[in-house]
Amino acid sequence: MxxxxxxxxxxxxxxxxxxxxxxxxxxxxxxxxxxxxxxxxxxxxxxxxxxxxxxxxxxxxxxxxxxxxxxxxxxxxxxQSQLLIGRYLPAQLNEVRRYLEVPAARLAAERRTQEDVDGLAALVEEFDKSEEPADRIKIDALFHIAVASATGNPLFSRLVEDLRAVLQEQALAVSASPGRAAQARAEHRAIFEAIRDGDAEMADLAMRRHLAAVVATSTSLTDG
CATH class of the missing domain: 1.10.10.10 (Winged helix-like DNA-binding domain superfamily/Winged helix DNA-binding domain)
Structure with missing residues (x-):
């Protein structure tokens, strides 16, 4: 060899x-x-x-x-591109996430409670310590649902939770991509800190950057 x-x-x-x-x-x-x-x-x-x-x-x-x-x-x-993206292209998934999760992050920064902040902090720490891709995508899903929940509008968390079922195959492939774990840790922390600090503009930007990184990684994997 x-x-x-x-x-x-x-x-x-x-x-x-x-x-x-x-x-x-x-x-x-x-x-x-x-x-x-x-x-x-x-x-x-x-x-x-x-x-x-x-x-x-x-x-x-x-x-x-x-x-x-x-x-x-x-x-x-x-x-197997089907394994990576299921029935949807990365750009299609990101388009929906951008119109759902970016506004949710902004609202979360404006409306979060101390309980929300504590819950997000715990998930960020848990994600930082996780080494297995399968574990990371579970924590990642809980983090994004928690951000949606911090809006105070139960429909946001319900919609994000339902969307995660569609994202599972893509999420596993992206999570397993070399170097992606460290990037995701930094992106999650930036989102959390903006929400914790009540900075709606930064929460918006941090979530946009996170979703753009996800679609870039998944597209590169699909392109081989």
Whole structure:
């Protein structure tokens, strides 16, 4: 197996890209078992945590499946765009979210109670500590629902909660993308701090930036 050792910066993204190329070129065929995390780490010259992050992304793309105690196996030779976006394009989902969640963030900053602030703070801390993509998307959903709830209008939280069911497939793929977790942590904290400080303009801007980053990541994944 010919691989190119990578530097630590953006290492998971480089590893992911090279593994995708190896799979799509049929170096690894469907049902083949990938080398162990330790072997991949040695080949690429990175830590096992970097390999683990890249493999999470491959699983989310539908290219591989991991089994406890057995390893990671190739499931497909092409990324499954349907798995990434379900029935809707990232831009379509973002358009709805922009008209629903941006106004909600603005209203939340104007109307939030101390209980709302405390709840959002706890979710931000929980998201910061979460390491697994599947766990992060659960906390992410609760955070966005909590923002909507802080508007004081129960319809906002109901609509955002219903929307999360549509977003699950895309959310998992985006969450597993290398480097996305750190970005999301910063974006969530910016939204929270604006709401906590009662800054409606900044809450609006922070939510817009967060949604733009999500659609950019999901679009890049779909584009392969």
């Amino acid at each position: 010919k691989v190119v050792p990578v530097e630590h910066k953006s290492a998971a993204e480089h590893v992911r890209s090279q593994l995708i190329e190896l799979i799509e070129s049929r170096h690894f065929a469907v049902d083949d078992r990938l080398p162990s995390e330790a072997d991949l780490a040695a080949s690429f010259g990175v830590s096992r945590s970097v390999i683990r992050e890249a493999l999470h992304s491959l699983n989310a793309l539908g290219l591989t499946k991991s089994y406890a105690g057995k390893g990671t196996f190739v499931a497909a030779t092409r990324a």
